[in-house]
Amino acid sequence: MATVTVTPQRGILRRPMATTGFWSWFTTVDHKKIGILYGISSFLFFVIGGCEALLIRSQLAKPSNTLLNADQYNQIFTMHGLTMIFLFVMPMSAAFFNYLIPLMIGARDVAFPRLNALSFWVFLLGALFLNSSWFMGGAPDGGWFAYAPNSTTDPGNGMTFYALGLLITGIASTVGAINLAITVINMRAPGMSLFRMPVFVWMGLVVQFLLAFSLPIITVALFQMLFDRRWDTAFFDPTRGGEPLLWQHMFWLFGHPEVYILILPAFGIFSEILPVFARKPLFGYQFVVFSGIAIGFIGFGVWVHHMYAAGLGPVANTAFGISTAIIAVPTGVKIFNWMGTLYGGDLHLEPPMLFAIGGIAMFVIGGLSGVTHSIVPSDYQQTDTYYVVAHFHYVLFGGAIFAFFGAMYYWWPKVFGRMLPNRWGKVQFWILLIGFNLTFAPMHILGLGGMIRREYTYPAALGLTVWNQIASIGAFTIALSVLLFIILVVRTQLKPAGLENEDPWDARTLEWTTACPPAVYNFDEIPTVHALDDFWHRKYAEDETGRLVRVPAGGSGEDHPGGGHAIHLPSPSFWPIVVSLGFPLLGYGVLYSWWLVAAGALVIVIGLTGWALEPSVAE
């Protein structure tokens, strides 16, 4: 333990010193613990969002169903989208970035450990704030993209909760993005040049920049929407000259980079898993990196393809049709590089590899239907139908969620010192793959057959019943797979920790040179990096004929003799959680009372002042 001597405390709050035990989780600034907190909370929201999906599929399982009424259905599909995007995929990516980036670049922590804690707590409280709307007059019900003027004139507080909830979680993401970007830029170990970084770290860097530059746009739009709703401004009110289309532009100018914020982490995960289980270096590392960067830039120039049917005219639609076709190129480059990695490899089909290959295959299907959307006349037929629903579930569920499951199987031994069971993992994969395709493949047919997105029921005469029933069966198959995963996790965690081999996958990157789980200080000595896939090169060399031979003294576990006493780490702190408490107060204040706004602002100002007075390492 890298504890420091306890001295009498100055300041308002006594400095928390514990680094173990239940309460230490509330004051921790350790990137690994914060990563685990992110992971647990976002998985919880995955389950909640999944239950909402099951309600949707139950309602649609038969024609003219009355399980849910139209109003309940609106709230549930809106919250399903918001939960899955903002409360699951984004924070789950943050979980992996938090845990792995410092380990992968050879750092002891992120650049700003307390800001890291702040991002997590603001995210969690913002997420709870958004979900508290269920009990305070009804959840948001205007769809996840909340088109004006429907969203600005919608009665009740639901859409106000939407604006405030997304503003709060947006603050969390902005703080986190700046922190992680600076970590990658400034905290790399000696020798870890940018082009020796794992692709996962690269994709993390691109995602943080996308967040930093797209979130302010949605922040402006959300404030305008909030002001329209709460103080009757005219931003999106056509009766006073306002332009509802402005909301669509602002939303999608954020919303399309957001799509890449959701999927680039998965690309990073695929790029880490494939080489390890194909026993080959990643094919065309620099191509993969540069195409990720290219996606980051072009991602800001394609937003109108969400708005073809809004009537912007043939010139705008053509221009954005072309840019959309262009962004498929770097994505295709990545796919071919992954195939090149697999080609001629010695494939080990363990669960992480299955999820990676399955995820890429599903993503390709979604990508192909995406190309059909990029063509304007074709999109006119598909827009607002289940074809679109099928498309984005193939890319986001097929891409991101398969990648997350693969990542969990892959890094579980690193994080918890226990292996998830291999055989059951494969079973879980196959159930998920089958359930996923049963659910979303029929939606292509439903959409082309004329089933409109977001409608809460359909008459039997439309002939949509059979495919809807198959999709509903599929949804419960997915639920079964997730349930199996939870059971596997519980059973694994009940076993004592300890691995026979601390490098179970024969991995390539720096995080596997640490103990499983890593010590609080990560590395006894900050490593010096000599190559891409440095850990691999420490383990293997080539003989005269080019065959790999194991370096005798290399291998895992050599790097942690249990020292680390002289390492000063940032101490735990109360301030991040104190400051974060101010944000939901502000939110409820805007809805109910100026006194709460004042209280929230006061908490934040006092919290930040106390924070600034507190040295990051206790003396």
Place this chain on the structure above:
Amino acid sequence: MADAHADLVHTEYTSTGLRSTKLAMWLFLASECLLFGGLITAYVLYRGQSTTGPYPQDVFDIGYTSVSSFVLLASSLTMVLAHNAALARDYARMRLWLLATAMLGLCFVGGQVFEFTSFFREGLTLHTNLFGSTFFVLTGFHGVHVTVGILMLLILVAFSFRGSLSDDPAFPVEMVGLYWHFVDIVWIVIFTVVYLIPAPPPHGAV
């Protein structure tokens, strides 16, 4: 951004040789550019689109706002002087200039409050027309930024009396200065776009 101590642990070595706090401040300000960019875009988009008055030319007093703009820009000079004093380890002078900066900022915000009140008396509110909505939200956001800056300046002064500005007071002063100059620069854009470029004739009056 009250995280001036955050990189104490890491001062020995960083990949770029720059302090992480400074890089983070730059990235934060870059992100802020898009925030103000969005707000200014909305204002420009809705110029001349209001369906009822009062219109900009009915309420603006360019002379008055020019003076308060000058006050705000002058505060950038005092901010630089404060930083210089901090570098020279002349902390009395540093406090003086920090307080001067805060006072100038306060004058600006006070002037803005007075301006808002007089516009309000002339019948322009958040919900009167598009001009009211876009003007108050844009300049209001800027005013909040200046207020946050004043708060940080005053906290810096208070901390410097307590001797809790770390070993290198010039650094937090520089960080707050970066933010302060940014807010000033944004005002130059807002003042030009909103006040100086003549508004087109009212909607439908062409």
